[in-house]
Amino acid sequence: MVATVLRLKLRLLANTMQREVWRVILVVLGALWALSMVPGVVGGARWLAFQPLEVRSSALVVVGTVLLVGWTVIPVLMFGADETVTPRKFAVLGPDPRRLAPALAVAAMLSVPALFTGFVCLASMLAWREEGGPTTAFALASGAAAFATCVLASRVVTAFATRLLSTRRARELAGVLGGLVALCAVPVGVSLGSLGLEGALERLPGLTTALSFTPFGAAWAAPAAAAAGEWAGAFGHLLLAWGFVGAGMLVWVAQVDRLMVDPPSTVGAARRRADAFVGEVGAPGPTTTARLARAVARRALRYWLGDPRYLASLASTLLMPLLIAVLLAVVGLSSVSGAVLVAPLVAGAVGWGRHNDTAFDGTAFWLHVSAGVPGVADRAGRVLALSAWAVPGVVAIAVGGAWLAGRWDMLGASLGLALGLYGAGLGVAMVSSVLLPYPAPRAGDSPFATETGSVGASLVAQLVATLATAVLAAPVVVLFWLTAEGRASLGGVVLAVGALGGVLVLAAGVVLGGRLLDARGAQLLARLT
Amino acid sequence: MTTTPDASASVALRLRGLTKRFGETLAVDRLDLDIPTGTMFGVVGPNGAGKTTTLSMATGLLAPDAGLVEVYGVDLWREPARAKPLLGVLPDGLRVFDRLTGAELISYAGLLRGLPADVVAQRRDDLLAALDLAGAARTLVADFSAGMTKKITLACALVHAPRLLVLDEPFEAVDPVSAGVIRRILAQFVAQGGTVVLSSHVMALVERMCDHVAVIGAGRVLATGSLDEVRAGADLEERFFDLLGARGPEAGLAWLRPS
Numbered sequence: 001m002v003a004t005v006l007r008l009k010l011r012l013l014a015n016t017m018q019r020e021v022w023r024v025i026l027v028v029l030g031a032l033w034a035l036s037m038v039p040g041v042v043g044g045a046r047w048l049a050f051q052p053l054e055v056r057s058s059a060l061v062v063v064g065t066v067l068l069v070g071w072t073v074i075p076v077l078m079f080g081a082d083e084t085v086t087p088r089k090f091a092v093l094g095p096d097p098r099r100l101a102p103a104l105a106v107a108a109m110l111s112v113p114a115l116f117t118g119f120v121c122l123a124s125m126l127a128w129r130e131e132g133g134p135t136t137a138f139a140l141a142s143g144a145a146a147f148a149t150c151v152l153a154s155r156v157v158t159a160f161a162t163r164l165l166s167t168r169r170a171r172e173l174a175g176v177l178g179g180l181v182a183l184c185a186v187p188v189g190v191s192l193g194s195l196g197l198e199g200a201l202e203r204l205p206g207l208t209t210a211l212s213f214t215p216f217g218a219a220w221a222a223p224a225a226a227a228a229g230e231w232a233g234a235f236g237h238l239l240l241a242w243g244f245v246g247a248g249m250l251v252w253v254a255q256v257d258r259l260m261v262d263p264p265s266t267v268g269a270a271r272r273r274a275d276a277f278v279g280e281v282g283a284p285g286p287t288t289t290a291r292l293a294r295a296v297a298r299r300a301l302r303y304w305l306g307d308p309r310y311l312a313s314l315a316s317t318l319l320m321p322l323l324i325a326v327l328l329a330v331v332g333l334s335s336v337s338g339a340v341l342v343a344p345l346v347a348g349a350v351g352w353g354r355h356n357d358t359a360f361d362g363t364a365f366w367l368h369v370s371a372g373v374p375g376v377a378d379r380a381g382r383v384l385a386l387s388a389w390a391v392p393g394v395v396a397i398a399v400g401g402a403w404l405a406g407r408w409d410m411l412g413a414s415l416g417l418a419l420g421l422y423g424a425g426l427g428v429a430m431v432s433s434v435l436l437p438y439p440a441p442r443a444g445d446s447p448f449a450t451e452t453g454s455v456g457a458s459l460v461a462q463l464v465a466t467l468a469t470a471v472l473a474a475p476v477v478v479l480f481w482l483t484a485e486g487r488a489s490l491g492g493v494v495l496a497v498g499a500l501g502g503v504l505v506l507a508a509g510v511v512l513g514g515r516l517l518d519a520r521g522a523q524l525l526a527r528l529t
Numbered sequence: 530m531t532t533t534p535d536a537s538a539s540v541a542l543r544l545r546g547l548t549k550r551f552g553e554t555l556a557v558d559r560l561d562l563d564i565p566t567g568t569m570f571g572v573v574g575p576n577g578a579g580k581t582t583t584l585s586m587a588t589g590l591l592a593p594d595a596g597l598v599e600v601y602g603v604d605l606w607r608e609p610a611r612a613k614p615l616l617g618v619l620p621d622g623l624r625v626f627d628r629l630t631g632a633e634l635i636s637y638a639g640l641l642r643g644l645p646a647d648v649v650a651q652r653r654d655d656l657l658a659a660l661d662l663a664g665a666a667r668t669l670v671a672d673f674s675a676g677m678t679k680k681i682t683l684a685c686a687l688v689h690a691p692r693l694l695v696l697d698e699p700f701e702a703v704d705p706v707s708a709g710v711i712r713r714i715l716a717q718f719v720a721q722g723g724t725v726v727l728s729s730h731v732m733a734l735v736e737r738m739c740d741h742v743a744v745i746g747a748g749r750v751l752a753t754g755s756l757d758e759v760r761a762g763a764d765l766e767e768r769f770f771d772l773l774g775a776r777g778p779e780a781g782l783a784w785l786r787p788s
Contacts, residue, residue, distance in 0.1 A: 273667055275632035277640065278650045288643055295640035299626060306628050363623040366590050367685065370620075371641040372613035443627060443671070522592045 001095070005103040009110055022459060030112035034119075041119065045126035056127055057224035061208040063124070064146055064220040067117055071150040072157045087259040097257035105252060108151050121147040124220070131227040138234055139223040145241035146219035152248035153215070159255040212237060215244040289377045296373070296381020297388070304385060309360060309441055313353060339405035340414045343398035344480075347418035348469070350390045351425025355465035356458070357382055357433040359440040362528055369525050375517030379430045379510040386426065394418050412491035413483040416498030420476030421469070423502020427509025428468040434516045436461035439529050472505050534601040534615055534692075541566040541693050541724035542587060547596035549582050549748075556582045558748035560596070564693075564726055564741075569719050571739030571756075572728040573765075575773060579748040580728045581621050584697045587726075588618045600693060614642070617691035619683050621698040621728075627671040631662055631681050634670055638685035649688070656684040659714065661707065675702035683711065694718065696727040700734060712738060732766040746773050 017024045048056050090100055108114065121143040128139040212221030219241035225233035277298055304310050358365060368378055398418055402411040438457035476498045483490040517524065542564035549557040557579040564570045574580050585591035587598050589605055589612070598605040598612075605612040629637060632653055639649035657663045660680045665673065670681060679702060686694060694715070700708050715725050715738075729735050735742060736756065742765070743753035751772045752759050760768045 273630060275630060275636055275653070275666070277629075277633050277636035278646045278653070292641060292643065295637060299629065299637055302633070303626075303628050361626070364626045366618075366620055366623045367626065367638060367641060369590055370588060370613065370616070370618045371638065371689075372589075372609050373641050443624065522590060526591060 001099045002103040002106050005100075005107045006110065009107045027112060034112055034116040037116065038119070041123050042126065045123045048127040049130055053224065053228055056227075057221065058208045060124055060127065060220040060224065061211050061217040063120070065211055065216040067120065067146070068150055068153060068216050071117070071154040074154075087256040088263050091260040097253050097260065101253040101256040102249065104256065105148075105152055105155060105249070108155055109147075114151055117150050118147045121150075124223075128223045128227060131223075135223050135226040138226040138238060142219040142222040142238055142241055145238070145245055148245045149215050149219065149241070149248065152245065152252055156248055156251050156255065159252075159259060213240065215241075215248075218244060289374055289380070292373055292377035293380040293384060296368075296378055297384035298381075300382050300385030301388065303360070304389070307443060309443065339401040340407055340410045340484075342401045343394055343414050344417040344421050346397055347390070347394040348421035348425050348473070350386070350394070351422040351427075352429060352465060352469050354382070354386060354426060354429040355432045355436075355461060356438055356440055357429060358524060359433070359437040359528055360443075362440070362442050363525070364443070365525055365528055369521045375434075375514030375521070376511060377514070378517055379513045383426060383430065383506060383510055390422065391419075394422060409488045409491060410483070412495040413480050413488075416491075416494035416496070417476055417480040418498070419495075419502040420498030421473050421502075423498075423504070423506040424472040425465075425469045427505040427507075428465050428472065430506075430509040430513035431516065432461055432465045432468070434513050434520065434524055436464060437524060437527050442529065476501055534603050534611060538601050539566055540564065540599075541568075541601060542695075542726060543597070543599040544583070544587060545597040545599075547583060547586055547598070548594045549579075549586060549591065550594055556748055557586070557593075560745075560749055562743055562750055562753060564724060566601075566724050567719060567722055568724060568741045569715065569739045570724070570726045571735035571742040572726060572745060573730070573732065573735055573742060573769060574728075574745035576730075578745045580745055581697055582748075583745065584695055584726070584728060585620065588616055588620070588695050589613055590618070590620060590623075614689065615692045617686035617689070617694045619679075619686045619694075619696040619699055621701070625670055625678065625682055625685075627673075627678075628669060630667050630669055631673070631677075632657060632666040634681055635684050635688055639688040642689035644689060652688050656687060659710070660684055661710065676704055676707060679703050680707060680711070687714075692723060694723065694725045694727075696725065698729060699727050700729060700731065708734075732764075732769060736760075736765045744769060744772050 017027070048059060051059070087097075087100065087104065109118065122140070124143055124146075125136055125139040128135045208217060208221075211217035218237050222234050222237035222241060225231075225237055277295065304314070361368075395415065398411060398415045401414060402408050436457070438461050476494060479490060479494045479497055483494055540563045542562075544560055544562040547557050547560040548555075560579070560583055562583075572580055572584070582591065586593040586596070587605070589598075589609055593606070600612040600615050603612040603615070605616075626634060626637065635653045635656055636649050639652060640646075644652075657666050660683065662677065662680055662684070665677060665681075670678060673681065679699065683696070683699060686696070699711060703711065715727075719725055727735075727739070739756060741753075741755050742759050744751045744759065752768070756765070759765070763771075
């Protein structure tokens with residue numbers, strides 16, 4: 001079974017690569033990057049070999065934790081990192097999940113990031129080479145356990161997240177989780193930043209001891225215990241590590257079993273409700289365009305609240321900037337700027353995030369084409385729906401950031417930059433989603449699925465949207481930077497330029513995107529899947 | 530120059546030289562077809578004949594490489610804003626906004642067509658009742674069966690009371706009772722002066738419902754005219770096989786018997 005699934009995965013990869021040169025380039029680039037890291041990894045492991053035991057042990061537990069956190073978080077944030085072979089596709093063949101699940105897990109090891117992780121896990125042996133055979137043997141056995149844990153964790157977490165987002169309570173859960181992460185991440189980042197790197201490292205030993213009893217550190221602690229001559233502890237940690245692998249495999253088998261016969265339901269909202277379209281939306285508007293835009297906005301809002309794909313992109317656009325802000329704060333950019341930058345980052349990500357908006361309609365977009373909806377009404381409706389929650393959200397985050405940083409003088413500048421980035425990103429998105437659509441997961445697919453053969457198109461569209469947003473937002477970014485550099489009096493100017501400029505760029509995007517849509521609606525429909 | 534739609538035009542839908550190429554495949558090849566006003570017009574043809582491609586181009590959903598589409602004398606691709614209100618479309622193989630409920634989807638279609646709210650509400654309820662979907666009005670379309678989705682999409686095509694209905698495979702997956710209902714609705718629509726174009730694989734159904742037919746093969750019209758003209762004294766299905774060159778009994782599957 002393992003060999004069959006591996007062959008299948010290789011064949012699928014080869015076929016996609018034949019169809020799309022972009023994917024070959026990506027894999028080659030990824031492989032080159034991984035190869036370029038090899039000397040660093042080997043050198044680091046060798047350097048560790050000459051460090052005191054405690055430093056070695058702590059450092060490796062931290063490395064292991066970072067690896068596992070990466071393997072659990074990144075697949076959820078990066079949609080469809082690797083979904084070439086999914087359990088559902090085997091359902092019709094009726095395989096035994098106890099044989100299929102391990103095969104799928106092994107197949108998941110066949111990717112550049114996975115192979116690199118495996119290399120890191122094995123390279124850690126070098127740090128223990130001087131301690132004699134038994135310790136090296138422990139390092140080998142535990143390195144393998146750590147690698148298996150990473151790969152299994154990514155499978156289990158992805159399957160779990162897909163099901164979570166598809167349940168009825170998806171909206172509430174996504175909202176609550178997003179809020180919790182926001183609440184925790186910013187203070188943690190700020191306090192880490194204020195501790196400084198040395199201060200944080202001083203507190204490590206206690207933390208690493210705790211981690212060595214969890215899936216994050218158990219495997220990495222085993223050789224350390226062996227090197228210290230604590231053979232009972234070494235065996236204990238190793239057993240624990242493989243126990244976690246076993247438990248993960250049991251969960252994965254159960255998930256595969258269920259995924260085959262009971263794929264996650266794909267409707268996230270309440271399934272029964274009254275028609276609110278006519279009453280509220282159909283009220284006579286000032287113009288036909290305004291009335292049509294309101295109808296489009298109402299439909300889009302329904303999707304924002306009820307479609308797992310939108311919920312997933314909502315969650316990731318909120319999480320990404322938060323992670324970036326936390327990283328900035330940790331790396332030592334003053335903790336203050338970290339908190340003040342969150343609102344602009346979120347705003348930019350939310351606006352820019354709609355650069356493939358039309359593709360999310362899929363072929364259902366025919367209804368707009370066939371009704372001859374004016375392009376401007378179509379675009380304006382989408383902007384209204386997003387702004388209904390995004391603008392209040394961004395304002396709230398900006399106020400919260402200023403409060404956390406204790407920098408009320410920066411509120412105006414932060415808000416101005418946020419609105420400027422939002423307007424520029426969304427304005428660009430309204431044009432690029434007409435000109436450069438790329439395949440999006442269909443309504444009903446897993447929000448984490450990616451359309452094979454879309455990498456090239458999506459890279460081009462994302463690159464173009466990013467550059468255009470950057471150029472359009474440049475003035476307000478420069479003004480914000482001047483303010484942050486000490487000219488706090490400029491805050492009002494940043495706010496005015498950001499808000500007005502954002503609105504202007506957004507309006508231009510709606511009009512231009514609308515005209516393009518009028519001219520090429522049918523061509524656009526033909527490119528949606 | 531703009532054209533006013535000509536309600537008395539004898540031809541509801543005129544296709545001239547329609548051509549569409551997908552890569553190496555010529556899907557529709559300089560296709561000419563006239564759909565007379567007030568007819569129930571059936572379009573038949575084998576899989577891959579170009580029926581869906583033709584109907585998509587005739588309704589503004591797929592840009593033709595070449596050729597002309599006139600709806601009641603209005604050039605659809607040059608003056609879409611005038612031609613599209615005359616058209617009601619049921620496409621095949623395209624999705625709908627299935628995160629809306631049945632009632633919401635009809636309302637959305639009506640609002641997009643620019644109808645006032647009270648008219649939309651009235652027609653939505655009438656359509657739900659007529660198509661026996663009242664029970665599903667508050668359910669998400671994603672939870673509908675294939676046949677129910679077909680019916681709700683048909684309701685979307687009817688909501689703005691178009692003059693010409695273009696329906697691609699309207700009876701696929703629809704149960705016999707619902708099919709009867711749809712047939713009666715369409716017959717009534719034609720009796721009041723409307724025009725219906727529908728495609729189907731089922732010869733018997735086309736023979737029973739339609740007064741005019743066109744047989745399409747390899748992207749061209751092989752025969753068209755009134756039902757009697759096309760079948761020329763024979764069964765429509767026999768004529769269909771004649772026009773396309775029928776095949777003998779399937780060879781090569783000798784092993785396919787219960788083991």
